[in-house]
Structures are given as C-alpha cells and as structure tokens.
Amino acid sequence: LKEGKKNHFQKTIDELQPYDIAKIYSSIPAKHRTRFLLFINVEQIADLIQELEKDLQFEALTKLGIEKSGQVMDLMDNDDLASLLEHLSKDKMEELLSGMKKEESKIVQDIMNYPPETAGRLMTNRFVWIKDHYTIRETVEKLKTFAEYSETINYLYVIDQNKHLVGVVSYRDIILANENEKIQDIMYSRVISVTADTDQEEVARLIERYDFLAIPVVDNGVLVGIVTVDDIIDVVISEATEDIEKLSASGKAIDFDTKAYVAAYRRLPWLILLLFIGIVSGTIISQFEETLSTVVALAFFMPMIAGMTGNTGTQSLAVVVRGLITREVDRKTAAQLIFRELKVGLIIGFICGILIALIALVWQGSAVLGLVVGSSLIMTLVIGTLAGTIIPLILYRLNVDPAIASGPLITTLNDIVSLFIYFGMATLFINQLM
Amino acid sequence: LKEGKKNHFQKTIDELQPYDIAKIYSSIPAKHRTRFLLFINVEQIADLIQELEKDLQFEALTKLGIEKSGQVMDLMDNDDLASLLEHLSKDKMEELLSGMKKEESKIVQDIMNYPPETAGRLMTNRFVWIKDHYTIRETVEKLKTFAEYSETINYLYVIDQNKHLVGVVSYRDIILANENEKIQDIMYSRVISVTADTDQEEVARLIERYDFLAIPVVDNGVLVGIVTVDDIIDVVISEATEDIEKLSASGKAIDFDTKAYVAAYRRLPWLILLLFIGIVSGTIISQFEETLSTVVALAFFMPMIAGMTGNTGTQSLAVVVRGLITREVDRKTAAQLIFRELKVGLIIGFICGILIALIALVWQGSAVLGLVVGSSLIMTLVIGTLAGTIIPLILYRLNVDPAIASGPLITTLNDIVSLFIYFGMATLFINQLM
Incomplete structure (x- = not known):
C-alpha cells in the first residue's frame, strides 16, 4: 500500500x-x-x-x-x-x-x-472573532473566508471596536437567526472569561462547572485566545495523574514506555528520603531498647499501629486533595473539615482501639498490654487523621500543592509519632507489663 | 431582591x-x-x-x-x-x-x-438527526423547528431511511455549504460510534483520543443517542477520584460535606481489615521472638524495611493503574512491563541495600547486621516492585478493577513478605549476629 x-x-x-x-x-x-x-x-x-x-x-x-x-x-x-x-x-x-x-x-x-500550567499555555488563536455590529449575512461571509482558521468548536466570540470581548454566539444561533439580524441583538453578553495567567486547574473547573466547550482568554478586556474542551480533558487527566503520583510518591511521569533506569532514577529520591526517615524511626526505637527488650511482645504490635496510623492519615489526605479539585476552601470550610475529621478520628480510634485491646488481652493474656496497645491506637489514629487533614490544608493556604504532602511523607510522619506514643505508653506502664 | x-x-x-x-x-x-x-x-x-x-x-x-x-x-x-x-x-x-x-x-x-457506567447511562436523546437526502435548506428548516431539542454541541448526525447512522456534519459545515447541496455530499461518513453497553471509560478514551465534542451511540447500526463531552469530563474526574479512593483505601465518596459518622463508617472496613492483617504481621514477628530478643537491634530496622517495601509496591501499582487508563495491555506489553519493573526493582534494591548496609555497619558497628539488613532490603524491594506490578495486571486480566489491589493491600502484603525475609535472614545468621 x-x-x-x-x-x-x-x-x-x-x-x-x-x-x-x-x-x-x-x-x-x-x-x-x-x-x-x-x-x-x-x-x-x-x-x-x-x-x-x-x-x-x-x-x-x-x-x-x-x-x-x-x-x-x-x-x-x-x-x-x-x-x-x-x-x-x-x-x-x-x-x-x-x-x-x-x-x-x-x-x-x-x-x-506564559508560565507553565496557565490558560496562556493552553490557548489557541485558531478561532474566529466577529464584530458586534455585523449582521448574520456578514458573519456567514466572514466564516466562509476564515473557515480553515477555526478549531471546530461551537462558539463565535464577539468583539467591539476596541477589540474588547462583548459577547458570544453559537453556530446554531447563526443558523436559526434571520439574515439581517445583528450579532449584538442575538449574542449572549454575560461571557465568562479567564486571563492568560489563570491556573489551568481553575480553567478546567470553570469549563466543567458550566459545561462549556471553550472559554475565552482576555488581557485587559481584549480577546487574545480561547481554551477548548479537548485541552481541558487532557488537563484533567494529567492533574489526576499528578495527584496520584504525588500521593503515592511514585515518581514523575513514569509510563509503560519509560526506560528502567529512568524510572528507577525518578523513584529513588523518594525511597532514599524514606530510608533516612526509617533511620529516624529506628533511632526512636533504639531509645526504648530497654523497654523493648523487657517486653519483646511490644514488637508484635508495632507494624499494626504504624500501618494503621499511616493509612488513616492517607485516607484524610486523599479526601482533602480530591476535595480541593472541585471546591475552594475558606477559613470556615477548613475549620468545619478539621472538626469533622477530628470526630472521624475519635470514632475510628475508639472502635479500633477497643478491638485491638481485646485481641491483645486474649492473645497475650495481659490486660495491661491490651490497655497500652488500645489506648496508643486511639491516640495515634486521632493524631494521624488530623495530620492528614491539617498538613495539606496548611500547604494549600501557603499556595503549595497539597498533594506534595504525599502519602509516604504523611505516613512516615505518622510512623514516627505513633512509635513515640506507643513506646511512651509502654515505658509508663513498664512495671505493670513485666 | x-x-x-x-x-x-x-x-x-x-x-x-x-x-x-x-x-x-x-x-x-x-x-x-x-x-x-x-x-x-x-x-x-x-x-x-x-x-x-x-x-x-x-x-x-x-x-x-x-x-x-x-x-x-x-x-x-x-x-x-x-x-x-x-x-x-x-x-x-x-x-x-x-x-x-x-x-x-x-x-x-x-x-x-442499561448497566451502570456504560454509554447507555450517559447518553441523551436531546440531539437533532437529519436524513442523508436532505438539502442544506431542508436541514436548516428542520433545525429551526427542533431548536430547543438539541444539546448545544456542534454536530448533526445523519441517518438513512432505515435510521442507520451514516454520517456526521457540523453546524459549521452547514453554514459554509450552499443551500442546495445535499447532506450526503458534504457529510463525513466514517463516523466513530459506540454501543449502549460500551464502558464509560472506553467512551472517555475515544472522545479524548479523537478530540470529539460528542460520540453517537448505536444499537445494531440504528442511532439511539449521543454522549457529549461535558458528561465525559465528569466521567474522567470521577474515575480519577475512584482510583485515588481505591489506591489510598480512603473509602467511597467522602467529600467535604459527608457527615463524620458516615465517613467513619466508610473508612472502617479498610482499617479493620488492616488491623487483622497487622495481627498476622504480629504473629510472624512472634514466631521470631527468640531471634528478636537475642538481637533487639533488629527491631530498629523493621519500620524502615516494611515502609520502603510497601512504598515501592505502591509506586509500581500507581504506574500500572494510571497506565491502564489510556492504554490497553496485551500479553506482550504486560511481559515488557514486568521485565521493566524487575530491572527497576534490582536497580533501586542494590542502591538502597548497599546504602543501608553501610549505615547499619557504622551505626551498630556490626558488619553481619549490615549484611542482613542490606540483603533483606534488596530482596524485599525486588519482590515489592514485582508484586505491585503483577497483582494489578492479573486483576486486570480477570476483568477486576486493578485499583482494588489498593495501596494498603499491596503495602500490607509486602509488609508480611518483608518481615519473613528479614527475620528469616536474621535467624540464618543468628550465631554471627550475637
């Protein structure tokens, strides 16, 4: 062929x-x-x-x-x-x-x-603008002349003599109108627009919210380009992928075709960071060496407490990170959210804490061990939930991407806190535990 | 007001x-x-x-x-x-x-x-179809009659006398054509369509790939509806949110407005599952109680090894889950991917393993401990990477959503494996360690 x-x-x-x-x-x-x-x-x-x-x-x-x-x-x-x-x-x-x-x-x-990830980077100038005093007939003539210049979206943007964006009409409106009607009489004039430096997530949020096929970009009122929905789908997909990459610290932009050494190189920074944080955990445990060697059974519950605290933090983190995609958060919403997560932490803390206390009692036959493990878990779950909520909210407030408080970071932080609480409680009750 | x-x-x-x-x-x-x-x-x-x-x-x-x-x-x-x-x-x-x-x-x-999450559930019948033998003039007349019935997208779908979908024209094509031209002469006839039971992710993939504003739904060739791009943006967002929910096991559909007890109820199943898996880890450690009480320093490296193995698994998992969104995976791609991740596992395993061996040597002054910790980490990182790749691929093959092999499950599985390897190695070298 x-x-x-x-x-x-x-x-x-x-x-x-x-x-x-x-x-x-x-x-x-x-x-x-x-x-x-x-x-x-x-x-x-x-x-x-x-x-x-x-x-x-x-x-x-x-x-x-x-x-x-x-x-x-x-x-x-x-x-x-x-x-x-x-x-x-x-x-x-x-x-x-x-x-x-x-x-x-x-x-x-x-x-x-334009800075990366802004409307300016996504916009195209392949669109047809028309003037507000055009009649439908003049508009159709202009369209026939510039046919190949337009992306195939449904809107025509209307500008006045100062090139200011004043309205929008759809191709359908043009077909349905009479030849002699003026654009300014049929156009929709409350156009929602963005500026070239609007963040691409904000552009996506507007297009999703209003079900637009495109959104105009203006600079001091002057129409400079449009962002179309197909670019926005790509933005939504890549932002979600970025969130997942950050939450799982899986390394930037690794796909099926990435070479092994490149993928390893992109993942290593996270893993080496984790390794050093692991040394910190180790140092904490080594501080409690005496407690641990006295009651070796304490080690049995270590992975469970650390794992659950880490996971509860990730759960809260995921809720906050995803929520921020479709919602802006003000002081009031943030306070409500923290209070809600505090309640969630208390509920799951008490249920899991009592459950593990009973299991520890039956398994190791020690009520004191049950008390230590159970009460530690209640505390670590409440703290884990709050850390997973408050840290990303603070980052958001500081205009840092909250997803960067990624899974492993929150997890490891919670690891360290939970080890302190657990061994602290154990040391407190060491005489009863022996 | x-x-x-x-x-x-x-x-x-x-x-x-x-x-x-x-x-x-x-x-x-x-x-x-x-x-x-x-x-x-x-x-x-x-x-x-x-x-x-x-x-x-x-x-x-x-x-x-x-x-x-x-x-x-x-x-x-x-x-x-x-x-x-x-x-x-x-x-x-x-x-x-x-x-x-x-x-x-x-x-x-x-x-x-129609089953949930299929094209049938997303499609609308608010679109205008036209017949292939219409002239442009007849089309415009029909459009004027049915104006309020159509969603505001750019396409008109063309059917023949048997109501079979035979082509598509855009409003723009209509404006640019002459009044007497026939639709069948200006229409684009290689229409890409889906059926009502096509999965919504597949629909999203097609719309994203071809930058369509809508895609027609046919049943035995007969046009029954269209799916528009605004619905697809919602699909892409909700699928990404679902992936994150599953990867972080953060519980289904928890947003800022969810009540505390509902959120706790949705998260608890995962946490209780984790709790019991934690008991399994505990049981494994208890099997090695003698080893552990002989060399308490082994406990110092436990969180680090478990944490890193868990995280490396999540990294691979995230790559596979996100990759499957835009790519189909056949036997060959799967084999390549597993081989790639094996290499990644070996690279990061050797680098992190040697690093921690040196740290353990300096910190605890024992070359044997360094050897045990380092070689364990190499093995667990390789296994963790492979588990994070192979398990979701198997699930995908079985038509189960791979994201369900969620973060905590892979993490915990890797926890257990890593404890076995670590304490196994330690027991092997117990005489040298003492």
Missing part, C-alpha cells in the same frame, strides 16, 4: 482520523516514513504531527526540512506547537521557528512566555 | 448561568425557595435542578407538585434525570414519572435499564 499507488493511498488517508493516521505512521518502518510524508499534504502533516509522540514529532519535522516544516508549523495549533518546541534546545527551536511566517512564530513565542 | 420585584428578579436570573442560579438557590433559606421556584419558568427550573446537589433536587421536585415537576422533568436531560431517579425508592420514582409525558418517561426508564 505505502509503496506505489499514491492516489489510492491518498483516498484512504483522507477518510481517516488524525489519531489513526498517526498510529499507522508510527507503526511503519522509519525508512518508509519520509515517503509517507511526501504523499500527504501539509494540512494532513500538521494534523498527523499533533497526534505523534514527542520524539516522532521531531523526527518528522526534521525529515521535512526547514521550509516545509515551517509551512506545517504555521498550520499547527499554536498551543500544541508551543508545548512541542519548549522541549528543544534554544538553537534547534530558533532554527525551526525561522521557517515559519513571522506573525505565526511570534504568537508561538508569546505562548511560551 | 427575592421578595417583591418579580420583574427585576427575572431579568437578573435570565442573564445568569444555571450553575450560578443554583448557587444562589442553595444559599437562600429553605422557606424562600418555593417562592424562588414560582418566579422562574419551567425551562429555568429544569436547568437549575440539573445543577443542584441530590437532596436539594428532590426537595425542589417535591415543592413543585406532580404536575409541574412532570413538566420540568420532560425538559431535563434524560441522562441527568435517570441518574437522579435511580437513587429514589420505587414508589417515589413511579410517582414522579407519572407526571411526565409517556414518551419521555419511557426514555428515562430505558436509560435506567
């Missing part, structure tokens, strides 16, 4: 979605890819490149040569192009940008100047 | 987004809500109700009385209505359905018959 019959090949390609074309492209041997690129037109190459993995994107752009890659890059969505180029060295990037039209390369460079 | 001036009030409401109306409605005292509902029309009530919390939804429907609530429910999106009604008792549900138009209530009941 990919050898001779150019016509037949092109007809097949024309009917496929970009994702599928990219899949075929990735699967053919590298030496045939140059021919593949010769067989399709620049619009198709632009669509194809946007769907490829990063390394194949560069390969393809290099294969094309400066001039043609410039043409292709002119056609790519600016936000996608910006996120591709930012991974290149400065020289390579400037070389590629030199092949583009001046105004297009300027836009891409502007996008790259 | 909400008291007297009905006209002014209505004008304000008309300009607000449903989400904001819902926020105002929720914030006013319950006794004023009835009056609020009287002041706005049924379309607005329908939009409002879709944005409310579950309990306020029922409250509002009850306030309206059977007849008016029926009118409102006729106007609601069928998928939203279905997910509201499924939480009611059978009697209450039938009472509410009785106020609706026959054909509308039938559709809602049909939706509720």
